[in-house]
Amino acid sequence: MRKIAILGATGSIGTQTLDIVRAQGDLQVTAMAAGHNIDLFETQIREFLPHLVSVWEEGDALDLKTRIADLNVKVVSGMDGLLAVACDPDSEILVTAVVGMIGLQPTVAAIQSGKNIALANKETLVTAGHLIMPMAKEYNVQILPVDSEHSAIFQALNGENSNKIDKILLTASGGPFRGKTREELSKVTLADALKHPNWSMGKKITVDSATLVNKGLEVMEAKWLFGVDLPQIQVVVQPQSVIHSMVQFVDGSIIAQLGTPDMRLPIQYALYYPKRKSLAGDRLDFAALTSITFEAPDTQTFRGLALAYEAMKSGGSMPTIYNAANEAAVALFLEEKISYLQITEIIEACMKSCTWIPAPKLTEILSTEAEVREWVAMKTDLHGSNYI
Numbered sequence: 069m070r071k072i073a074i075l076g077a078t079g080s081i082g083t084q085t086l087d088i089v090r091a092q093g094d095l096q097v098t099a100m101a102a103g104h105n106i107d108l109f110e111t112q113i114r115e116f117l118p119h120l121v122s123v124w125e126e127g128d129a130l131d132l133k134t135r136i137a138d139l140n141v142k143v144v145s146g147m148d149g150l151l152a153v154a155c156d157p158d159s160e161i162l163v164t165a166v167v168g169m170i171g172l173q174p175t176v177a178a179i180q181s182g183k184n185i186a187l188a189n190k191e192t193l194v195t196a197g198h199l200i201m202p203m204a205k206e207y208n209v210q211i212l213p214v215d216s217e218h219s220a221i222f223q224a225l226n227g228e229n230s231n232k233i234d235k236i237l238l239t240a241s242g243g244p245f246r247g248k249t250r251e252e253l254s255k256v257t258l259a260d261a262l263k264h265p266n267w268s269m270g271k272k273i274t275v276d277s278a279t280l281v282n283k284g285l286e287v288m289e290a291k292w293l294f295g296v297d298l299p300q301i302q303v304v305v306q307p308q309s310v311i312h313s314m315v316q317f318v319d320g321s322i323i324a325q326l327g328t329p330d331m332r333l334p335i336q337y338a339l340y341y342p343k344r345k346s347l348a349g350d351r352l353d354f355a356a357l358t359s360i361t362f363e364a365p366d367t368q369t370f371r372g373l374a375l376a377y378e379a380m381k382s383g384g385s386m387p388t389i390y391n392a393a394n395e396a397a398v399a400l401f402l403e404e405k406i407s408y409l410q411i412t413e414i415i416e417a418c419m420k421s422c423t424w425i426p427a428p429k430l431t432e433i434l435s436t437e438a439e440v441r442e443w444v445a446m447k448t449d450l451h452g453s454n455y456i
């Protein structure tokens with residue numbers, strides 16, 4: 069039995085991780101954490117019987133305790149709860165499937181407890197890649213990518229350890245608004261942004277895909293995971309989402325990973341790495357697939373990607389500012405308090421206004437996040453829906 073702990077069990081990645089646990093039969097969930105969805109969480113606890121669970125609010129934890137009083141399961145809450153689940157002594161691998169920078173501290177704690185990390189929570193590497201990667205080396209733990217593009221690159225690199233990467237070709241679907249003008253984008257709604265053409269995911273990452281901020285975050289994630297320089301990462305729009313990413317080596321050879329858009333594959337690959345296990349589901353049908361097309365990303369129209377490159381070039385705490393501003397802005401967009409185009413306007417304004425720190429420590433990353441959130445909240449209070 070391979071023992072795993074999951075942060076964000078009730079989300080898109082979390083539930084698909086549990087689908088794999090259910091299908092494989094040789095994985096055991098020892099601990100898991102959720103946010104607020106305690107109805108689904110209770111069902112999951114009854115099915116997978118971990119010995120430790122955590123929810124965000126103390127009130128929810130009390131409610132959950134009463135509900136599962138018949139089970140021998142310890143219930144904890146808050147950041148201490150997330151940390152306890154992340155460091156559960158029984159687990160070998162932690163699946164980080166919470167959304168946002170909330171995943172940072174538990175991931176650090178898990179690495180320091182010697183857990184391998186199946187990393188879905190890209191915000192962790194975006195904000196603290198400079199701390200996480202050396203820490204993983206120091207504690208001799210593996211960071212196993214779950215993000216489909218990074219899993220594709222990781223798979224393409226298998227057996228190539230001593231070979232130099234020339235370039236990473238990070239593919240992007242282009243999102244639901246590919247081909248639209250700024251004028252057209254000024255009228256798109258939340259419902260439009262939540263309609264991703266190929267992938268079914270949580271709301272925050274779906275909006276990130278519509279702004280291309282997700283691709284920006286993934287460029288940063290790739291830089292840290294694979295130790296390449298920024299000019300070595302090229303974003304390629306491949307609207308059918310058939311090629312999940314590619315690696316070009318120094319001899320000009322390009323290795324790609326292809327498949328249907330099914331997140332269970334990269335999740336399962338991370339959980340069993342380096343072993344491949346069978347996975348039920350659709351297969352690519354090359355007879356039905358008429359074409360795979362490519363284009364360059366439109367960084368003029370979609371500022372999310374251009375700003376990510378700027379943030380990376382500035383380095384230090386700028387990626388944290390970029391990420392935290394995006395988290396705050398997307399939360400406002402999901403509440404329909406700001407428009408789609410205001411998301412990247414807010415990111416840009418924060419990048420100009422918030423304090424930049426050259427090589428931030430963990431505490432400084434967290435204080436930068438707090439400063440950005442305060443800045444965004446203050447501006448919203450002042451200006452209401454006419455944000456900037």
Ligand code: NDP
Binds near residue numbers: 081106123
């Ligand atoms: P979801 O919104 O579907 O799920 C988020 C999970 O985090 C839920 O279980 C939620 O709990 C939990 N959560 C939120 N806030 C807290 C909190 N304060 N304390 C504890 N748990 C909390 O997100 P996704 O699954 O889509 O994404 C998760 C991560 O994976 C993100 O970083 C995303 O970028 C990344 N990722 C996702 C992909 C996908 O296909 N979905 C693909 C590649 C990367 P609850 O619902 O109970 O409130």
Ligand code: MG
Binds near residue numbers: 215216217286
């Ligand atoms: Mg991805």
